Amino acid sequence: xxxxxxxxxxxxxxxxxxxxxxxxxxxxxxxxxxxxxxxxxxxxxxxxxxxxxxxxxxxxxxxxxxxxxxxxxxxxxxxxxxxxxxxxxxxxxxxxxxxxxxxxxxxxxxxxxxxxxxxxxxxxxxxxxxxxxxxxxxxxxxxxxxxxxxxxxxxxxxxxxxxxxxxxxxxxxxxxxxxxxxxxxxxxxxxxxxxxxxxxxxxxxxxxxxxxxxxxxxxxxxxxxxxxxxxxxxxxxxxxxxxxxxxxxxxxx
Amino acid sequence: xxxxxxxxxxxxxxxxxxxxxxxxxxxxxxxxxxxxxxxxxxxxxxxxxxxxxxxxxxxxxxxxxxxxxxxxxxxxxxxxxxxxxxxxxxxxxxxxxxxxxxxxxxxxxxxxxxxxxxxxxxxxxxxxxxxxxxxxxxxxxxxxxxxxxxxxxxxxxxxxxxxxxxxxxxxxxxxxxxxxxxxxxxxxxxxxxxxxxxxxxxxxxxxxxxxxxxxxxxxxxxxxxxxxxxxxxxxxxxxxxxxxxxxxxxxxxxxxxxxxxxxxxxx
Ligand SMILES: Nc1ncnc2c1ncn2[C@@H]1O[C@H](COP(=O)(O)OP(=O)(O)O)[C@@H](O)[C@H]1O
Ligand SMILES: [Mg+2]
Numbered sequence: 001x002x003x004x005x006x007x008x009x010x011x012x013x014x015x016x017x018x019x020x021x022x023x024x025x026x027x028x029x030x031x032x033x034x035x036x037x038x039x040x041x042x043x044x045x046x047x048x049x050x051x052x053x054x055x056x057x058x059x060x061x062x063x064x065x066x067x068x069x070x071x072x073x074x075x076x077x078x079x080x081x082x083x084x085x086x087x088x089x090x091x092x093x094x095x096x097x098x099x100x101x102x103x104x105x106x107x108x109x110x111x112x113x114x115x116x117x118x119x120x121x122x123x124x125x126x127x128x129x130x131x132x133x134x135x136x137x138x139x140x141x142x143x144x145x146x147x148x149x150x151x152x153x154x155x156x157x158x159x160x161x162x163x164x165x166x167x168x169x170x171x172x173x174x175x176x177x178x179x180x181x182x183x184x185x186x187x188x189x190x191x192x193x194x195x196x197x198x199x200x201x202x203x204x205x206x207x208x209x210x211x212x213x214x215x216x217x218x219x220x221x222x223x224x225x226x227x228x229x230x231x232x233x234x235x236x237x238x239x240x241x242x243x244x245x246x247x248x249x250x251x252x253x
Numbered sequence: 254x255x256x257x258x259x260x261x262x263x264x265x266x267x268x269x270x271x272x273x274x275x276x277x278x279x280x281x282x283x284x285x286x287x288x289x290x291x292x293x294x295x296x297x298x299x300x301x302x303x304x305x306x307x308x309x310x311x312x313x314x315x316x317x318x319x320x321x322x323x324x325x326x327x328x329x330x331x332x333x334x335x336x337x338x339x340x341x342x343x344x345x346x347x348x349x350x351x352x353x354x355x356x357x358x359x360x361x362x363x364x365x366x367x368x369x370x371x372x373x374x375x376x377x378x379x380x381x382x383x384x385x386x387x388x389x390x391x392x393x394x395x396x397x398x399x400x401x402x403x404x405x406x407x408x409x410x411x412x413x414x415x416x417x418x419x420x421x422x423x424x425x426x427x428x429x430x431x432x433x434x435x436x437x438x439x440x441x442x443x444x445x446x447x448x449x450x451x452x453x454x455x456x457x458x459x460x461x462x463x464x465x466x467x468x469x470x471x472x473x474x475x476x477x478x479x480x481x482x483x484x485x486x487x488x489x490x491x492x493x494x495x496x497x498x499x500x501x502x503x504x505x506x507x508x509x510x511x512x513x514x515x516x517x518x519x520x
Contacts, residue, residue: 051418071420078418089286090466091411099408102419109404135466151415 001028003064004159004189005050010059010214012049018057019045023214027159031189032181034204034220036197037232041211043193044081047163050191051078065158074103077157079148081164081193088137093147096136097122100151122150125180141168149177159189166199178203197222262378266497269380270483272388273444273453278476279395280437281454282461283430286468287410290455292329295344297438297450299325299351301372305358308366315384318372318439325351326435330427375446375498377487384443391440395433399472406430407468444483445498456505457482463509463516482508 006026013019020042027033027050035043048054050061052073065075077100098111098119111119123129126146136144145168152160162181166174181190182203194200197207207217209232217226284293303321307314325347332343359366371379399406409416409426416423441450461474486501493500 053414053417073418073420076418078415080412080414089411090462090468090471091407092467095404095407095468096411099404099411099415100419102405102408102416102421104420104422107405107422108401109408111404137466 001030003028004031005064006062007050008060008062010049010056010061012045012054012056014045016057019212020049020210021213023049023059025208025214025216027189027191029158029189030185030205031191032185032203032205033189033191033208034197034200034206035191035193035208035210036195037210039195041232042214043195043210044163046208046210046214047161047191047193051076051161074155075158077152077155077160077188079152079160079162079165081167082144082148087144091136092132093128093134093136093139094119094123094132096147097150097154100154119150119154122154126150142170142173145169146173153184157188159191160184161191161193163193164195165192166194174199265380265382265385266377266487267484268385269377269388269444270487270501271480272385272392273377273441274457274479274483275392275476276388276395276437277441277453278457278479279399279472280430280433281458281479282468282472282475283406283410284434284454285458285462286471289434290451291341291344292326293434293438293454294451295329295348296322296326296435297442297447298348300435300439300442301447302351302354302358303439304372305355305362309358309362313383314372315387315439315443318442319436321351322435322439323432326431327428330431371446372442373446373448374496375442375444375449377444377497377501380443384440388440388443391436395437398429398433402426403469445501449498449502452502452505453479453483456502456509460505460509460512463512478508478512479505 004027007023010023011018011021012023023046035046037043045054049056052061065071098116101111101115101119102109120129120132123132126149128143128146128150131139131143136147139147145165149162149165152162160181165177169177178199181192184190192200192204201220204220206219207222209215209217209222209227211232215232284290300318300322302325303318304314305317306321307317310317329340329344329347332340359369368376368379370376405421405426408419409421409423413423413427438450438454441453444450445453457475457479458471460478461471465471465474482505483501486504487497489495489504490497490500
């Protein structure tokens with residue numbers, strides 16, 4: 001399996017306060033990794049460090065996609081964790097999805113007919129064709145999340161990062177979305193952040209627990225005891241083939 | 254001779270009003286959509302420091318304000334980026350500091366400061382050829398920037414974190430735009446004055462926003478409603494013989510209220 005990215009003994013945080021420590025793992029071509037942990041545990045920070053949006057205190061993140069980090073970034077899809085209450089920006093659904101194709105070689109933002117066509121296709125895949133000219137501010141939370149998913153996958157990335165894509169969407173679309181991701185996983189690696197393992201456990205292939213300390217776990221089956229030793233107080237709900245383990249809810253939310 | 258002078262002054266004022274609507278309509282849309290109204294207020298007032306320094310050095314106060322305004326704008330952008338101070342506190346500090354610097358330099362400048370009130374309240378009727386050339390040039394540059402980089406400006410404004418993951422030159426675009434904001438503010442001070450320039454940057458956009466939430470349409474409608482406001486305000490100030498800057502602002506807000514009323518009646 002081709003290695004895409006290696007995280008080597010990374011510590012990171014804000015204003016000299018460490019938030020994550022000892023992150024050591026790699027992401028390979030067919031991976032579908034679930035990053036789990038409590039709120040405030042450092043999941044988003046870890047993702048930002050992997051994406052090069054946040055500088056680590058120590059350790060390093062190594063990309064194997066391209067020698068040049070700038071062109072490597074063009075092969076990444078990213079769905080950030082977003083506070084949807086703030087989105088009243090006058091931008092259309094179509095323009096948001098198409099911004100996933102932006103590149104520094106195309107500062108004038110002239111997109112080819114083929115690219116525009118591909119945007120339409122992604123919108124169709126997500127059931128958003130009808131709303132393509134609507135302004136983002138007028139969409140429901142779930143619809144916005146679909147648009148951001150579209151923006152993340154429209155470039156056909158080699159590796160797709162998703163930060164809590166299940167928030168704001170209804171259960172029906174959530175499982176539809178995970179099925180879609182399972183399909184996409186046939187030709188791209190996926191790194192998915194979630195604060196609960198419930199929905200995602202049957203889709204992911206390996207788990208990273210983040211609660212300040214970062215633990216890599218090479219399978220999608222994780223037990224109560226392991227979570228406790230990882231000090232990863234998350235809620236485990238059974239789904240499909242995963243063994244039935246229910247953790248006590250942690251007091252911190 | 255006097256008729257020719259009348260005519261010349263008429264044309265100048267009209268040109269000033271049109272250029273003000275173009276520059277403020279375009280850049281104001283960037284400001285409003287990115288919620289940078291407070292930053293813009295800071296740049297506006299801080300640039301008074303440049304006016305004071307201009308008087309003291311005996312150079313054109315507009316030039317002083319342009320240099321000072323651009324530096325302050327870049328400073329606000331840079332320090333907020335480094336996350337060292339709360340951005341709103343920093344803006345408030347620079348806002349008052351600029352005013353203080355202006356007052357001190359005007360005080361220590363020998364003699365009195367001619368046209369000082371012009372900078373505070375604007376005076377489109379006494380606009381000079383230099384002012385017009387600056388504002389006309391800025392109109393052209395603004396139009397070019399928005400045509401050339403429309404999609405990039407849109408995506409960086411909407412989500413700069415994402416734009417960074419696409420390796421877009423986020424800092425470069427933001428610096429270019431904050432310089433455009435500062436120059437737009439400073440060159441329009443001649444039209445409506447420091448006290449009221451914020452209205453030119455926000456009211457046309459508020460009117461446009463009643464009818465569209467599409468960025469491109471907002472740019473166009475803001476320029477058009479800005480023109481309607483500045484030109485009819487100018488006409489009103491001629492007929493009623495009242496100050497032009499104040500009349501333009503009054504007209505714009507009146508237009509907004511009427512548009513809002515029409516909108517709520519027609520649904
Ligand atoms: N920009 C920031 N500045 C300072 N502290 C931050 C910043 N972003 C996150 N933090 C802190 O870092 C910790 C981890 O945050 P985050 O990575 O967002 O956690 P998670 O995504 O797991 O909920 C939290 O305590 C949070 O308050
Ligand atoms: Mg998070």
